[in-house]
Amino acid sequence: MRILFLTDNFPPEVNAPASRTFEHCREWVAAGHDVTVITSAPNFPAGKLFEGYRNRVFARETVAGIEVVRVWSYISANEGFLRRTLDYASFMAAATPASLAVPRPDIVIATSPQFFTACAGYLASRLRGVPFVFELRDLWPDSIRAVGALRQEPLLAGLEKLELFLYRKAAMIVAVTNSFKHRLADRGIDPAKIHVVTNGADLRLFRPRSRDTQLVRQLGLGGKFVAGYIGTHGLAHGLETLLEAARLLRSEGRDDIHLLFLGNGARKAALHARAREMALPNVTFLDTVPRSEVARYWSLLDASVIHLRKADLFSTVIPSKLFESMAMGIPVLHGVRGESAAIVEREGAGLTFEPENAWQLRDRLVELSRDRQLAGRLGANGVRAAGRYDRRHLAARMLGLVEQCAWQHGHSSLRPADERG
Incomplete structure (x- = not known):
């Protein structure tokens, strides 16, 4: 054909x-x-x-x-x-x-x-x-x-x-x-x-792997609990919520929790500028990397943050990065309502939080950073479920x-x- x-x-x-x-x-x-x-x-x-x-x-x-x-x-x-x-x-x-x-x-x-x-x-x-x-x-x-x-x-x-x-x-x-x-x-x-x-997800490319030590040294992430957003930085994604969660963590002296942003998009420059204004040393922005390199950056993450703005339409969306997170064995912090949140809960692959609620995201980050056994269970559940996707x-x-x-x-x-x- x-x-x-x-x-x-x-x-x-x-x-x-x-x-x-x-x-x-x-x-x-x-x-x-x-x-x-x-x-x-x-x-x-x-x-x-x-x-x-x-x-x-x-x-x-x-x-x-x-x-x-x-x-x-x-x-x-x-x-x-x-x-x-x-x-x-x-x-x-x-x-x-x-x-x-x-x-x-x-x-x-x-x-x-x-x-x-x-x-x-x-x-x-x-x-x-x-x-x-x-x-x-x-x-x-x-x-x-x-x-x-x-x-x-x-x-x-x-x-x-x-x-x-x-x-x-x-x-x-x-x-x-x-x-x-x-x-x-x-x-x-x-x-x-x-x-x-x-x-x-392409399970030949995205699968559990050890943290890339070269990138850890290069980015100064040694000893950090790293939560990452990997994907387009667009109008729909409401990534200001992640910056506000980083500010809350910074104000509480939780510099052990670091947020990593990888990607580009319409809001990237504004987000980067906002992070500088907020003086957030616990945030790192990186530009898009080739597809063959993405898994190296996923390996840095202790948690994957997925977020969309609080709009009824976005309850119909399933972000594709959810399946890559699951395949990599990375627990998901999921700030999207609807069908995709149901997948996270059904598969036991992560924790949900209310979209645009920086306080709840902060609480989830602290919870996972403190309870590594919980994080491990969520990641393992994601790997088991990934075969269905x-x-x-x-x-x-x-x-x-x-x-x-x-x-x-x-x-x-x-x-x-x-x-x-």
């Missing part, structure tokens, strides 16, 4: 959409399928081209057996609604004609969070006369409204109409949470065409759904695995 996948992010970028897409496509190639990815030149989140890449109209490379086509786009940092919209729209404008320059696929998949990529996927599917699968990673534009990035209700209403149009036109929707499926069904989308394939198994599940969709629409000579016997 020939699969065409459209995504705005792809390695060497290291955000969640890039990692999920790569890891799924890699497994599909290993299963014997031809996979082509149309994406942009890597630049996320700083809006600067990665070394060795140029922003060309059309460029090809092969990555782990995946045919990767990179198209020109307007490049901007992950900040500022207008410039980011130009970035997204330019990718749509370039990716759509690029879909005509690759062998005719049996199916087209496009991934959110933003819908311009999904628009390109829908247009490509119409141009090539094949089914369109919408991989739903975020309820956009609801997430824009939730963080206050756009307040013009007429424009938001227009985006919502586009959103519903894409849902209805998709032959299949693959959502990353059950909450997303319920939300769409409540809005009149046929639940029979909505399937759930959660995020997960192995990216290889999840990729196989999504492939089965894609095969079924292509077969049902008469665009694949390969019968789905569950019908081949």
